[in-house]
Amino acid sequence: MTEAVEDSYIRMVRRVAHLRPEATALLIGDDRRTYGALLDNAGIRARELKVLGLGAGDRLGILMPTSVDFVEIMIGAAMIGVVTVPMNTRFKTIETRHIIVDSGMAAIYTTDAIDDVVNFAELLASALPGLETQTDAGALAIDGVPGLRAIVQIGAPRPAFVEAAALRDRALALPLPDEGEAPAATAPFLLMYTSGTTANPKACILSSRAFLSTAARLAERYAIGERDIWWCPLPMFHVGGIIFMSLVLSRGGFYIGMRHFTPDAAFDLVERFRPTVLYPLFPPITLAIMDHPRFAKADFGSARYVFSVAPPDVQMKIQTAFPTATLCSAFGLTEACGAVTFSPPDDSAEDRLTTCGTPLPGWDVRIVDPETQQPAGPGQPGEIEIRGVGLFDGYFGDAGLTAAAFTPDGFCRTGDIGSVDPGGRLRFHGRFKDQLKVGGENVSALEVESFLCSHPAVKQAQVVGAPDERYGEVVAAFIELMSGAELSADDVLAYCAGKIARYKIPRYLRFVQDWPMSATKVQKHRLRDRIAAELAAGHG
Incomplete structure (x- = not known):
C-alpha cells in the first residue's frame, strides 16, 4: 500500500477498509475482525455515543482490557469527534476517580469480561460514591462528578449501568455518521494519562495528526506493509498499545494483541500466526518469554524484528536469544505518541544494542545542561529535549504545567538524561529522579x-x-x-x-x-x- 497521512484517524480506517475489506485487521483473544467489519462496527459504536448524547469534544472513558471492543469504540468515537480516554485497568479507587474527574468524561464503557480478575463495576462504584443508588442510568447525577452522564456495561445487566445490548438496539435506528463529521487533523483524538508512578496521572492531548504522522514514519523506517503480522502484548491504556496498532492498520497489516500477557499464550500466538514483528519492548515481558520452558523449542524464525528497551547487557542477552531477528531499541514517551528515536535496522549490532537509535524524520532531539540550559557537546549527558511531528498539544486542563513543559522555541522538556553521539544516536542515561547522591x-x-x-x-x-x-x-x-x-x-x-x-x-x-x-x-x-x-x- 502507498504511504498516506490522512487528516483524521477515521479517514485512515475508511481508506484501508475500502481497499482491503476482507483482510484480517486484528485479533485479540478469540475475537477477530476484518477491515470491513471493523469499520462497520465502529459505525454502530458512533451511533451508540450519539444516543448517549455525546458529540465533538466530549470525552469518553474506556475501562476494559485490550480487546476488539476497545478498538471499535475508539474508532467509533473518532468518527464523530469524541475524544477517547483510555483508563488504566490496574488503577484502584483513588486513581480511577482522579481520571474521571480530571478529564471531565461524559460517559464510560466497561465490561464484565474479566470479573474473576478485576470487577470494573465494583471499582467504579467505589470510585463514584452514590453510583449504585442512581435511578436513571442514562442521566447520572453523582456528587463531585457533574459531567458524567452514563456508564455502559458490556455483558450482564447491572443497576445504574446502561445495558450495551439495549443501547445498540437504539443506535441501529440512527443513520450512519456522515463522513463530513470526521474532525480535523489537529483536533484531540486521545487523552492519554501518563503512568503516574510518582504523582497523580496527567493527561496528554494527542491529535490524529500526531498519531498518523508518527505511524507513517515508523512504517517507513521498518518497511511495514500489508503482509506484516505484528505481535504486541502492551495494554491499550499504554500509548504503545495504540500507536503500533495504528501503524499496522494504516498499512493494511495484521495486528495481534493480548487481553492479558502470559508466556504460554504468547507462545501459542507465535506458533499459530508466525509474526514478522515481535514487540514485547519491556524486559519483564521479554525475559519472561526467554525464561520459559517452551522457549528452547520455539521457532521465531518468521520475525524480522524484535523491539526492546533495556540496558546494553540485557539487550545483548535478548539479541542472542533471537539470533535471526534484528533487535531494535527506541526512546519515546506518552507526550510524543511513544516514538521519538528508533534504531535504523541497518545500524551495526553495537549501535542497536547500546543506543536508542536516531530521531525519526520530522523530529529534533537536543541535549542541554539542566542548570545553564546551554547545549551539551557530543557525548555529554544532559536533559533530553524534543520537538517534532508527533508531539502532544499540552496537558489537559493545566496551562501552567503545559507552559513549564515547553521551552520558548517549542521543545518539550522530558526530564530524562541522555547524550547524543557524533552519529546522532541517542543514549539514555536514566531520569533525573533516578540519580542517587551518595x-x-x-x-x-x-x-x-x-x-x-x-x-x-x-x-x-x-x-x-x-x-x-x-x-x-x-x-x-x-x-x-x-x-x-x-x-x-x-x-x-x-x-x-x-x-x-x-x-x-x-x-x-x-x-x-x-x-x-x-x-x-x-x-x-x-x-x-x-x-x-x-x-x-x-x-x-
Whole structure:
C-alpha cells in the first residue's frame, strides 16, 4: 500500500477498509475482525455515543482490557469527534476517580469480561460514591462528578449501568455518521494519562495528526506493509498499545494483541500466526518469554524484528536469544505518541544494542545542561529535549504545567538524561529522579542496574536510594533471579567488588519474585518506601 497521512484517524480506517475489506485487521483473544467489519462496527459504536448524547469534544472513558471492543469504540468515537480516554485497568479507587474527574468524561464503557480478575463495576462504584443508588442510568447525577452522564456495561445487566445490548438496539435506528463529521487533523483524538508512578496521572492531548504522522514514519523506517503480522502484548491504556496498532492498520497489516500477557499464550500466538514483528519492548515481558520452558523449542524464525528497551547487557542477552531477528531499541514517551528515536535496522549490532537509535524524520532531539540550559557537546549527558511531528498539544486542563513543559522555541522538556553521539544516536542515561547522591557523589541507578543484569543469574534489577545518616543515601538493589538460579547477597557483593566504585555497590540487597508495577514500569517509589520502612524497623 502507498504511504498516506490522512487528516483524521477515521479517514485512515475508511481508506484501508475500502481497499482491503476482507483482510484480517486484528485479533485479540478469540475475537477477530476484518477491515470491513471493523469499520462497520465502529459505525454502530458512533451511533451508540450519539444516543448517549455525546458529540465533538466530549470525552469518553474506556475501562476494559485490550480487546476488539476497545478498538471499535475508539474508532467509533473518532468518527464523530469524541475524544477517547483510555483508563488504566490496574488503577484502584483513588486513581480511577482522579481520571474521571480530571478529564471531565461524559460517559464510560466497561465490561464484565474479566470479573474473576478485576470487577470494573465494583471499582467504579467505589470510585463514584452514590453510583449504585442512581435511578436513571442514562442521566447520572453523582456528587463531585457533574459531567458524567452514563456508564455502559458490556455483558450482564447491572443497576445504574446502561445495558450495551439495549443501547445498540437504539443506535441501529440512527443513520450512519456522515463522513463530513470526521474532525480535523489537529483536533484531540486521545487523552492519554501518563503512568503516574510518582504523582497523580496527567493527561496528554494527542491529535490524529500526531498519531498518523508518527505511524507513517515508523512504517517507513521498518518497511511495514500489508503482509506484516505484528505481535504486541502492551495494554491499550499504554500509548504503545495504540500507536503500533495504528501503524499496522494504516498499512493494511495484521495486528495481534493480548487481553492479558502470559508466556504460554504468547507462545501459542507465535506458533499459530508466525509474526514478522515481535514487540514485547519491556524486559519483564521479554525475559519472561526467554525464561520459559517452551522457549528452547520455539521457532521465531518468521520475525524480522524484535523491539526492546533495556540496558546494553540485557539487550545483548535478548539479541542472542533471537539470533535471526534484528533487535531494535527506541526512546519515546506518552507526550510524543511513544516514538521519538528508533534504531535504523541497518545500524551495526553495537549501535542497536547500546543506543536508542536516531530521531525519526520530522523530529529534533537536543541535549542541554539542566542548570545553564546551554547545549551539551557530543557525548555529554544532559536533559533530553524534543520537538517534532508527533508531539502532544499540552496537558489537559493545566496551562501552567503545559507552559513549564515547553521551552520558548517549542521543545518539550522530558526530564530524562541522555547524550547524543557524533552519529546522532541517542543514549539514555536514566531520569533525573533516578540519580542517587551518595556522600556527594552522583550515582546513576541505570548504570548499577545494567551492571547487576550482566550477571547470568540476574533476570532484572532495580536500584533505589536508601536513607543513610552518614551519606544521605546509599544504594539499595532489588533483584529478580532467572528461573532455577541461585545467588546470595555475598555472591552479588563479590561480583561487584573491584568492578564498580565502592560507593555504587549496593549496601542493601533484596531478592524478589514480583514487582510493583504501573502500566509498564516498576514503581520505584514503592521500592524506596519499602526499604525505608524496613530500615526504620531495624531490618538492615
